[in-house]
Amino acid sequence: MSDQTSSERSDQVADRKVVVVDPYSAGRGIAPAFAERGVGAIAVLTTAEPPAGLAKSWFPENFTEVHVVNGDLSALADKLAGHEPLCVVPGTETGVETAEALSELITPGRSNALERSHARRDKFQMYVALRDAGVPHLRQISSDSEEEVARWLESTGLIDSSIVLKPQESGGTDDVFVASPGDDWRALFHRILGSVNKLDIVNDRVLVQELAVGTEYEVDTYSIDGQHGLAAVWRYAKERRGERLGIYLSNTFVSPEDPVVAVLFEYVRQVLDATGVRNGPAHVEVMVTENGPKLIEIGARCAGAEQQELSFVGAGESQITRMVEHWVDGKRDVGLYARKQYVKTVYLSSPRKGVLRNAERLDRLAELMPSFQRDVIPYRDGSLVPRTDDLWTSLGYVVLATTDADQLAADEELVRRIESELVIVDV
Numbered sequence: 001m002s003d004q005t006s007s008e009r010s011d012q013v014a015d016r017k018v019v020v021v022d023p024y025s026a027g028r029g030i031a032p033a034f035a036e037r038g039v040g041a042i043a044v045l046t047t048a049e050p051p052a053g054l055a056k057s058w059f060p061e062n063f064t065e066v067h068v069v070n071g072d073l074s075a076l077a078d079k080l081a082g083h084e085p086l087c088v089v090p091g092t093e094t095g096v097e098t099a100e101a102l103s104e105l106i107t108p109g110r111s112n113a114l115e116r117s118h119a120r121r122d123k124f125q126m127y128v129a130l131r132d133a134g135v136p137h138l139r140q141i142s143s144d145s146e147e148e149v150a151r152w153l154e155s156t157g158l159i160d161s162s163i164v165l166k167p168q169e170s171g172g173t174d175d176v177f178v179a180s181p182g183d184d185w186r187a188l189f190h191r192i193l194g195s196v197n198k199l200d201i202v203n204d205r206v207l208v209q210e211l212a213v214g215t216e217y218e219v220d221t222y223s224i225d226g227q228h229g230l231a232a233v234w235r236y237a238k239e240r241r242g243e244r245l246g247i248y249l250s251n252t253f254v255s256p257e258d259p260v261v262a263v264l265f266e267y268v269r270q271v272l273d274a275t276g277v278r279n280g281p282a283h284v285e286v287m288v289t290e291n292g293p294k295l296i297e298i299g300a301r302c303a304g305a306e307q308q309e310l311s312f313v314g315a316g317e318s319q320i321t322r323m324v325e326h327w328v329d330g331k332r333d334v335g336l337y338a339r340k341q342y343v344k345t346v347y348l349s350s351p352r353k354g355v356l357r358n359a360e361r362l363d364r365l366a367e368l369m370p371s372f373q374r375d376v377i378p379y380r381d382g383s384l385v386p387r388t389d390d391l392w393t394s395l396g397y398v399v400l401a402t403t404d405a406d407q408l409a410a411d412e413e414l415v416r417r418i419e420s421e422l423v424i425v426d427v
Contacts, residue, residue, distance in 0.1 A: 017042050017064070018327065019080055019088040019106070021099035024054035025304040026320070027091020031062040033320045037328045040064045042083065044076070046098050051200040053392060054092065069098060077105035086327040087111075089280060090301040093169075094199055096121050100300070112300055113276030120275050120282075120300035123168050123207050130295060133274035136267070138294050140209030142168055144193060146186050149208050162211040164245060165189055170197035174390055178211060178245040188243065198392055214289035216296065217260070218251065219268045220303045220311065221282045222322040222334060228269050229334025231281070231319045232303070232311040233261050241351075244389045250412070253314040253343040256336055260288065267293035275300075280326075281319035283307075305391075306345070306376075306399070313373065313401050314343040341401050342408045346415045348377065348395035349388030354424040356383050361418050369411040371402035385424060395422075 020030050021044045031041035043063040050058045060066055067076060080088075080102070087110055088103035090096045097118065103111035112120065119129035124142035131137055141152045153159045165188045166176040175192050179185035185208075192206045218234040233256070237249040254261060268284050275298055283303040285296040302308055302319045311318040315337040325331040350356075359381040366372045377396030379385050386393040400411050 017083040017085050019044055019083075019085045019099075019102065020063075020091045020095075021088065021102065022046055022050070022054075022095030023059075023062070023091035024050050024057045024094075025092040026302040026306075026308045027095070028057045028059055028062075029308050029320050030089065030091060030302075030323070031059075033324050034328070035062070037324060039086065039328060042067070042080065042085070044069060044080075044088075044095075044098065044102065046094055047200070051094065051198070053198045054094075073098070073101055074105065077102055081106045087280075087323075089323065092301060092304060093121070093299055096300050110279055112278045112280070116276030120277065120298060121169065123166070123297050124205075126275060126295065126298055127209075129274045129276075130271065133270070135270045135274050136292055136294060138209050138212055138296075140207060142205050142207050144205045146189050149185075149189065149206075152208070156210075158210055164209050164211050165192060166207050167192055167197045167201075167203045168205050168207045169201050170199055170203075174198040174392060175203075176246045176390065177243050178240060179243065183243070212287040212289055212294050212296065214287045214294075216285065216287050217254070217264055218303065218307075219264050219284040219286055220307070220319055221268060221272065221277075221284065222319050222326070223272060223277055223279055223282065224326060224332050224334055226273075226278045227332075227334045228272050228277070229322075230256070230261070230265055230336050231317065231322055232307075232315055232337055233258075233264060234307075236285075241389075246390060247349060247388060248347040248391055248394060249349075250347060251345045253310070253339065253341075255339045257339075263288070264293060271295055271298055281323065310343055310345065310399065311337075313399075314339060314341050316340050341403055342371075342405050343373075343399070343401045344408055344412060345397050345399050346412055347391075347397045348415075348419050348422075350385045350393075350395050350422075350424055351387065352424060352426060353387045354385060354426045356381060356385050357423040357425055358421070359383065361421055365398060365415070365418070369398075369400065369414055371400040371404070371407050371411045373399040373401040375399065384427065 017040045019042045043066045045068045090099035100111045100117045104114045119125040160181045162180045177188040216236040220232040233254040235252045281302045283299040286293045308318040375398045
């Protein structure tokens, strides 16, 4: 930037605003982070009410104004431009395309390549962007016709292979199914097609792709004018249960010195360029297979759920802190994160729907585990709990953080032992 000091630049932007589109999930933390630097926030909602699954993360009191998109983005952009916003950013997945369109109208050049916006939202268009750029990718098809899918399976040689079926625009492993050879994939196809997903979007097409086998990673980046930096890398542990794919077991903060990080970052840079990411955060899920990294999906927004807080616990920074430094301080160093602590989220699950009878076993986690950071477990004794099929139906999770790797492992083992002792009575 210029030779201005951070404090001089902060003084200049203090009376300006940021615009956050659909400030839900991790996006709930954007306005408070800017407020700490004296910068107010304006909310733009793409629907009159947030999707049901995100409603609890909506805090209108954090915003000086709230606008609802009525179809006329130009008029809304004219109104917002009067505030001279520093940036227009998405809070969560549903706000990505609107945020980028508004940004180009209000602050041209401060977001991502608008012509590829759909490739950062639609899971099939991500594949098209990678294919066109020559970036390694999974074979997949988007269709509303089971016969078209059947012909594609035959032509690609996947007819006797395991395949994944999922909504084209959703999240949290919502309705992600796997069909092994001999399974009735057509029934799963129609189970997804036409249903309303967790983001309140009708699934008018189904994404079908080859099953990627390997280790899955979450790669969280922050970019400035086409230069990409790593904010965090996490390693997922998931399992398959019957036809359901993506039952979360844990998510582990990966040291930047781990050799896999360099491999992932080299690949992810290609993904970011292919999908037109130039400014701001991106959340990239990648499977490292025996044939190298393959994209699962990319979101041009902050990593969701609690990941911003957890990144701060592990690295002392997050995508949101980088966002504030970028727009308030003019910082242009995209850099590499550091690991200050070992961090792991351990997810709890239920093998069946039923009544939880001994939830008191979960009440002592904090006193039993030295690395205990916090937990989010909404169920208590006598609660009716769902069968865990995806992230949305998890029993909750426990966050562990420590500088002692052995302690982290011991505490994770204790969580698993307590989980195995939970009594869930069929109803």
